[in-house]
Amino acid sequence: MQPSVRRAVFAGSWYPARASECEREIKAFIDQGHIAPPRNSNPVGGIVPHAGWYFSGRIACNVIHCLKQAGPQGSDVIVLFGMHLHRGSANIMMPTGGWDTPFGVIPVAEELAAAIARRFPFRLETPARFTEDNTIELQLPFIKYFFPDAAIVAMGVPPTRDSLAIGTAVVDTARQLGLSLKVIGSTDLTHYGDNYGLVSHGTGPAAVAWVRQENDRRVIEAMLGLDPERVIDEALKNQNACCPGAAATAIQAGKHLGATVAESITYATSYDRSPGDSFVGYVGIVF
Numbered sequence: 001m002q003p004s005v006r007r008a009v010f011a012g013s014w015y016p017a018r019a020s021e022c023e024r025e026i027k028a029f030i031d032q033g034h035i036a037p038p039r040n041s042n043p044v045g046g047i048v049p050h051a052g053w054y055f056s057g058r059i060a061c062n063v064i065h066c067l068k069q070a071g072p073q074g075s076d077v078i079v080l081f082g083m084h085l086h087r088g089s090a091n092i093m094m095p096t097g098g099w100d101t102p103f104g105v106i107p108v109a110e111e112l113a114a115a116i117a118r119r120f121p122f123r124l125e126t127p128a129r130f131t132e133d134n135t136i137e138l139q140l141p142f143i144k145y146f147f148p149d150a151a152i153v154a155m156g157v158p159p160t161r162d163s164l165a166i167g168t169a170v171v172d173t174a175r176q177l178g179l180s181l182k183v184i185g186s187t188d189l190t191h192y193g194d195n196y197g198l199v200s201h202g203t204g205p206a207a208v209a210w211v212r213q214e215n216d217r218r219v220i221e222a223m224l225g226l227d228p229e230r231v232i233d234e235a236l237k238n239q240n241a242c243c244p245g246a247a248a249t250a251i252q253a254g255k256h257l258g259a260t261v262a263e264s265i266t267y268a269t270s271y272d273r274s275p276g277d278s279f280v281g282y283v284g285i286v287f
Contacts, residue, residue, distance in 0.1 A: 082135030083156025185250025193278025
């Protein structure tokens with residue numbers, strides 16, 4: 001592999017390592033997705049989950065597929081916000097090089113990345129020195145498949161109001177550079193059970209119902225309201241999003257791109273695929 005290309009850490013485990021296997025799964029995700037088609041025919045962004053493809057690949061794939069279907073033109077850049085960060089975390093970005101996927105390398109949009117890195121403090125990674133993190137990598141084969149000619153800027157942003165300024169600046173800077181873009185925020189929802197240290201509502205069907213109907217619903221409503229501050233506050237208070245900074249910043253960027261309506265196209269939990277006392281919620285949103 002070229003030294004300027006960041007290797008795929010989770011290929012072959014969390015998702016297939018071969019392009020033919022990835023394509024087969026992507027086609028199945030679309031054909032059997034049970035997705036509510038969004039009314040908005042021209043979404044500019046979305047929220048995706050980031051578990052292994054077995055659990056949540058169908059949701060992430062269909063969100064990104066919805067973005068691909070928006071209008072006849074492609075997008076020059078996909079801006080992807082993710083990473084498991086807390087309020088005291090640094091902003092993180094790889095501003096040069098490329099990301100390896102089974103479908104080929106996605107280049108970094110280096111001019112856009114450099115401009116953002118000049119305006120905000122970032123811990124800069126390289127293709128050789130980086131934090132292994134599934135929140136970004138699990139989306140990359142979908143992005144390369146549906147947007148084969150697009151470049152990417154992927155970054156980790158903590159759940160703070162300061163991150164929202166990055167979302168706004170990314171859109172302003174892309175416009176100044178003459179780039180069209182889509183924005184994606186990567187987060188799972190409530191992590192419930194002994195594995196995650198949250199057992200407030202017991203076990204079994206009652207716990208699943210509480211996560212589905214109450215805890216996850218609160219943060220989903222904040223996302224559907226395109227309210228990034230509320231997304232952060234809700235997640236920090238009720239532990240119902242693991243990457244609220246990413247979701248909130250994507251929403252902020254989406255609003256700056258002109259989004260006025262958000263729609264949930266599907267919701268699920270890992271319990272649906274593998275029932276147990278520990279499970280995770282997932283939502284797919286487009287805006």
